[in-house]
Amino acid sequence: MLRKRHRILYLGEDGVRGHSLLVPVIVTISFLLFVVTMYVNDCPAHSHNCTLSALGRLSFQPLSDNPLFGPSSSALSKMGGISSDTVADKHQLWRPFSCIWLHAGVVHLLVDLISLLFVGIRLEQEFGCVRVGCIYFLSGIGGSLFSLLFIENRVSVGSSGAVFGLIGAIVAEIVPNWSKHEGKSPTFMTLGVIAILLFIIGLFPHIDNFSHAGGFLFGLLLGYVFFAQADFDWSKYQIAPHNRLTDFSTDTNKKMCKMFVCVVVVLLLAILYLIFIVLAFKGVNGNDHCSWCRSFSCIPSSHWNCGGDSKSHAVCKYMIRGTTMWLTCEVNQRSQTYSGIFALSSIKQFCAELCS
Incomplete structure (x- = not known):
């Protein structure tokens, strides 16, 4: 049960409620996998223009190839990045999960992991690792599946969609329980700053803002299932004459209403996952119906290439x-x-x- 008044991202008078284990583990594994990815990339073996060549095998690709100080797209694909051909043609459905452990570069890694530490640790202390872990991974996978509709032949990686899922879950928890929270304005300001940073980083190659949007959508729905204990005044929404069944002031009927809404949300989540999996397997290209979508995911520049049609x-x-x-x-x-x-x-x- 939620306490009478508490803060999501800021400590209340009663201080920390629990310990955080999952988030530090995710951060550690993500960092180690980035080092492994750079080792697999081995820029000196393929190019003489590596960035920070003093790092040897761990040196970065030329900035024209990866402006985020990271590996090549082929190395990201080998490690488990998603692209339309690997999922639609090769049916490698494990990639929407593996890609959320990878990062396109040092800049991307720092932004994602700092955001996760700031948001995730406090949430895990409040709600526990099981619920936070379910939201993180399920929203990350959902964001990756949504991203597959738009990334075409480009390789995309990152945990930003999962972080956006946690942000969506926070929104889903705060809004129905508005009166129970202190510090709502600074909380939303903090979330806004994090969202803007993640959106900006999503305009660079190998990262996709559509995974952010999809992660936020799934996070909203998952947040209601795992976090929200909505304290609505159901009596304002009576649609039938007052009787035993429509008396929403009783605890039993409140629980029934919450359970009904929860079941509806779970069914909606299942339908969305199924739709996105089918569309990803079919290789549907959402850019065919949206002229501006490519720019939403990656801004074209003379300093880097966003990728595009596989024929190119x-x-x-x-x-x-x-x-x-x-x-x-x-x-x-x-x-x-x-x-x-x-x-x-x-x-x-x-x-x-x-x-x-």
Whole structure:
């Protein structure tokens, strides 16, 4: 049961109510997986223009490839990032879960994990790791499934959708219990700042604002199921003459109404998950019906490429002299120099990375 008056993101007079275990574990695993992803990426083996090359195998891709100081799209895909072809063509349905553990770069990692620590630890202390964990992972998966309708051939990763799910759950808890909360204005201001930061980071390559929107939607619904103990005055909404069944002032009928709404929300969640899974398997492209959706997910820039139609990928011109190869992507006009002896399959891989 909720206490009479408490704060979600700020400590009340009674202080901390519990311990946080799940959120620190998620943060630790996410950080370690980012290091592993950079090791798998191995930029020096594929490019001589790596950022912070002193880091050796852990050095970052050129900023023109990844402006967030991170790996290439191919490395993110190997580690479990989502894209329309891996889910629609290869039916790898595990990717909407695996992608929420990965991050596109150091900037992305810091923004996501700091936001998660700030929001998640307080929620876990208040509601426990089971409920917070269910909301985090289910909203993250739901956001990833929604994202698949718009990312096309691009690789997308990140836990931002899951963090947005926690934000949506907070909104779902506060609004029905408005009178029970202190510090609502600073709470919503804090959530607003976090949401704006996550939205801005979602305009960069390999991150998708549609996963944020989907995560928030699922978080709202999941928040009602796991968090909200709505204290509505049901007597204001009587739709029948007063009798034993419509007397919403009794505890029994209040519980019945809450249970009914909860069942409806659970059914709606199941339907939404089913719809998004079917659409993802069919490879439906939401951008065909929305002219501005690509810009909502990634702002095109001369400094990076947002990706696009799969037909546009792997179209390169190359010239080889001795052990030196010059490769130019015809889609974004990026050029790269490579040293070594290359097979045709290697050239195709380099071309795909250069055009991603």
